[in-house]
Amino acid sequence: MLVNVTWEEALEYLLDFITPLPRELVSLKQALGRVISRDIFVTRDIPSHPQSAVDGYAIHIDDVGLRTSFVIKNYICKGNFYVSPLSPGQAVGVLTGSPLPAGTGAVIPKESVIVDENRVVFAGKISPGSNIRQAGEDFRSGELLVKRGTILDPGMIGVLAALGYGEVPVYRRPRVAILSLGHEIVPCHVTPAPGQVRDSNGPLLASLVSRDGGEVVGVEIAGDENAGGAKKRLQRLLQNADLVLTIGGTASGACDQALPVLRQTGARPLFWGIRIKPGSHSGAAIHDSRLVISLSGNPAACAVGYQLLAAPVLRAFQALNPYPYRIHALCTDRFPKKGGPRRFLRGHAVCRQDGWEVKLLPGQKSSMLRSLINWNALIDLLAGHPPLEPGSKVPTLLLTPLPLEKGELTGERYPAHPGNS
Ligand SMILES: Nc1nc2c(c(=O)[nH]1)N[C@H]1C(S)=C(S)[C@@H](COP(=O)(O)OP(=O)(O)OC[C@H]3O[C@@H](n4cnc5c(N)ncnc54)[C@H](O)[C@@H]3O)O[C@H]1N2
């Protein structure tokens, strides 16, 4: 077992054990946020045939811009989509989206014509192709639509539905079990007795896992079970999970049981201890082909350990790029501590007109929960760093998938009312 490794080394040891999970078909209704497991091509033109863009009258190509009066041949309406080709001098009444008869050169909107019994008169100007949606103008058959490894978003789901995909091929979601090992931990709905602590890390990790595309298959607490009980619990969770996250007991105190319990299950430790703060006692082990990542019990250390170790693993299981986005951001606040190991500070990053800015969140002790509110970035301070001053540029990891391009502000959400100033 390797001890006190760098974060990069820890990550590579973990990623070396991961291959993308098997593929499965899911219904389009369940596909939002899932990762597509093979390239998907457009299977037919959209629209599949020329269509009218307006309610009006289709006229022949030879009449466009020349003739003003037409004989109404018939109407394409609900239940009557077939019409024989148009001839010069004829008009066919159409609705928005109607297929157009062969020979159509333009569609005149109905508000621009005068209808007189079986004739329609149009005195305005119209050019060839007006008000016609051409076949394939939106998507062309054979075009690459969604690349393997893409996270499906609502727009893609709309296009897949238009193409008739009832199901799509995706990578299976990683199954993740969460186990709190601390003897003092009780479920969050329980009023804790003196010395007991509500389980906040379990629900925290469960929501991070769900947000990152994982399926939470258990959130359990070993509580006051003896080591044998915790071992059995972990063994059972390992049977149904690709990844188990244990919480607490990572330091080397008398009651710290993460590493001993892992060893009792027959898991092989990969590394223990990382040269970072918080999360310095995190470790990992492998059991058959299942991974266990042991995170600190201290809430902020647990959350940072998750982002640095577990989130990349979840992405790798789904064939996504595992590494977090790195930006350089202007830090708005002071952090007085200096020196010590590489430190990850919790921050809130925003993209301003002139670049990224990161605010240091209050409550940076690893025992505190406060910095997890509005948390979307980790400021990465190298070992031996000087105090952080406002206005310094800092390497920062982004924790939520955000577009990296600098956005233009297109308007104000709540423009100031002249009377309110
Ligand atoms: N003598 C030393 N003591 C400690 C060291 C050290 O190096 N030497 N390291 C400190 C650091 S740094 C950290 S981080 C923690 C690591 O603690 P463990 O991973 O062993 O976690 P526990 O001792 O079990 O718990 C720590 C803290 O977290 C609370 N906790 C645990 N589980 C949960 C949960 N599911 N939900 C909410 N809170 C939880 C627990 O009650 C403790 O308060 O060790 C330091 N000590």
Ligand code: MOO
């Ligand atoms: O490892 Mo502790 O997480 O440094 O705070």
